[in-house]
Amino acid sequence: MANSTGTEMKLGSFMSEKSAKIFVAGHRGLVGSAIVRKLQDQGFTNLVLKTHSELDLTSQSDVESFFATEKPVYVILAAAKVGGIHANNTYPADFIGVNLQIQTNLIHSAYTHGVKKLLFLGSSCIYPKFAPQPIPESALLTGPLEPTNEWYAIAKIAGIKMCQAYRIQHQWDAISGMPTNLYGPNDNFHPENSHVLPALMRRFHEAKANNAEEVVVWGSGSPLREFLHVDDLADACVFLMDRYSGFEHVNVGSGVEVTIKELAELVKEVVGFKGKLVWDCTKPDGTPRKLMDSSKLASLGWTPKISVKDGLCQTYEWYLENVVQKKQ
Numbered sequence: 001m002a003n004s005t006g007t008e009m010k011l012g013s014f015m016s017e018k019s020a021k022i023f024v025a026g027h028r029g030l031v032g033s034a035i036v037r038k039l040q041d042q043g044f045t046n047l048v049l050k051t052h053s054e055l056d057l058t059s060q061s062d063v064e065s066f067f068a069t070e071k072p073v074y075v076i077l078a079a080a081k082v083g084g085i086h087a088n089n090t091y092p093a094d095f096i097g098v099n100l101q102i103q104t105n106l107i108h109s110a111y112t113h114g115v116k117k118l119l120f121l122g123s124s125c126i127y128p129k130f131a132p133q134p135i136p137e138s139a140l141l142t143g144p145l146e147p148t149n150e151w152y153a154i155a156k157i158a159g160i161k162m163c164q165a166y167r168i169q170h171q172w173d174a175i176s177g178m179p180t181n182l183y184g185p186n187d188n189f190h191p192e193n194s195h196v197l198p199a200l201m202r203r204f205h206e207a208k209a210n211n212a213e214e215v216v217v218w219g220s221g222s223p224l225r226e227f228l229h230v231d232d233l234a235d236a237c238v239f240l241m242d243r244y245s246g247f248e249h250v251n252v253g254s255g256v257e258v259t260i261k262e263l264a265e266l267v268k269e270v271v272g273f274k275g276k277l278v279w280d281c282t283k284p285d286g287t288p289r290k291l292m293d294s295s296k297l298a299s300l301g302w303t304p305k306i307s308v309k310d311g312l313c314q315t316y317e318w319y320l321e322n323v324v325q326k327k328q
């Protein structure tokens with residue numbers, strides 16, 4: 001049914017098309033790899049996957065020829081330039097430029113080559129720094145952004161708006177999901193450029209291995225963050241592909257928030273580090289709080305399943321098997 005914000009498409013067809021060709025962009029990353037696992041678990045048999053070196057998504061001509069040749073039926077866009085507070089603050093040109101290029105190329109080529117439905121992924125950093133908590137979808141563009149990640153946020157907001165514009169003008173089924181802070185297998189464990197959870201897991205692990213007395217944690221410890229295991233996010237992405245076809249983006253959160261101090265204590269316990277924490281207040285805190293209101297997704301029928309404690313233990317096991325043991 002057409003309305004002023006575009007067209008509501010037929011729901012429920014995604015899950016019944018197990019042999020439809022699906023392009024998961026960014027399939028080796030934290031999110032893309034979880035989506036591939038979930039699709040394979042659900043019996044999807046026709047995934048098209050390209051590594052960064054096989055297909056540079058910032059190249060408009062390469063993306064065009066990929067779509068002309070492969071003609072995917074569905075696209076899930078999990079490729080992006082991603083990083084934690086330090087990377088966002090240090091490489092603003094990359095975070096705005098690369099992300100605008102990737103998403104613009106993919107959204108436009110997917111539309112022009114007849115893709116049936118596309119899921120774009122943004123992030124909770126699209127919301128104003130001092131948004132009401134928990135943050136409803138309607139808080140978008142109601143106030144100034146957090147300076148440490150405004151460049152990335154602007155690119156993500158442009159992605160949401162591009163999906164909406166193509167829906168209005170072309171009645172094309174492009175939807176957007178806004179995940180909260182994620183973690184899990186295949187995360188980036190870089191000491192400076194990663195997000196807080198993998199950064200701390202690695203730092204505590206190395207401190208334990210080296211019998212260090214203390215571990216440095218950035219900022220004041222007071223910011224609050226909401227964490228969602230990436231397998232829950234992947235489940236939500238498949239759910240949205242099947243059950244959602246709307247103009248507005250959809251928040252995907254766990255509803256569970258902890259202070260960075262509480263998170264550090266939890267990771268310390270899971271890793272088994274016995275020393276003390278030292279806070280480096282020269283490092284930025286970023287947004288004081290960003291708990292998303294995920295009631296819209298809940299009202300559609302989706303809720304997360306993995307607790308932070310279970311998710312942390314599973315991720316640490318994965319880190320030991322796939323990062324630590326492979327280095328030895």
Ligand SMILES: NC(=O)C1=CN([C@@H]2O[C@H](COP(=O)(O)OP(=O)(O)OC[C@H]3O[C@@H](n4cnc5c(N)ncnc54)[C@H](OP(=O)(O)O)[C@@H]3O)[C@@H](O)[C@H]2O)C=CC1
Nearest residue numbers: 026028029030031052056057058079080082123179181182
């Ligand atoms: N991680 C998080 O906490 C959150 C993530 N998200 C969103 O989820 C999505 C995925 O993030 P995440 O999985 O964490 O990120 P990762 O960095 O783990 O994965 C991103 C993937 O994109 C690929 N990629 C990047 N640039 C290019 C390019 N030019 N051409 C082809 N492939 C490219 C990367 O390949 P390579 O490594 O080879 O460059 C990588 O496989 C992003 O849109 C992000 O904004 C949203 C909220 C929170």
Ligand SMILES: C[C@H]1O[C@H](OP(=O)(O)OP(=O)(O)OC[C@H]2O[C@@H](n3cnc4c(=O)[nH]c(N)nc43)[C@H](O)[C@@H]2O)[C@@H](O)[C@@H](O)C1=O
Nearest residue numbers: 083084085088123125149194195196199218219284285286
């Ligand atoms: C998902 C989201 O992620 C980013 O925003 P962020 O939530 O601020 O991300 P973060 O995980 O890097 O930090 C969370 C908090 O944790 C503190 N902190 C302590 N010690 C370490 C530490 O060692 N590393 C990091 N990275 N942070 C640390 C840090 O100072 C901050 O207070 C966006 O840029 C953007 O990418 C985005 O959308």
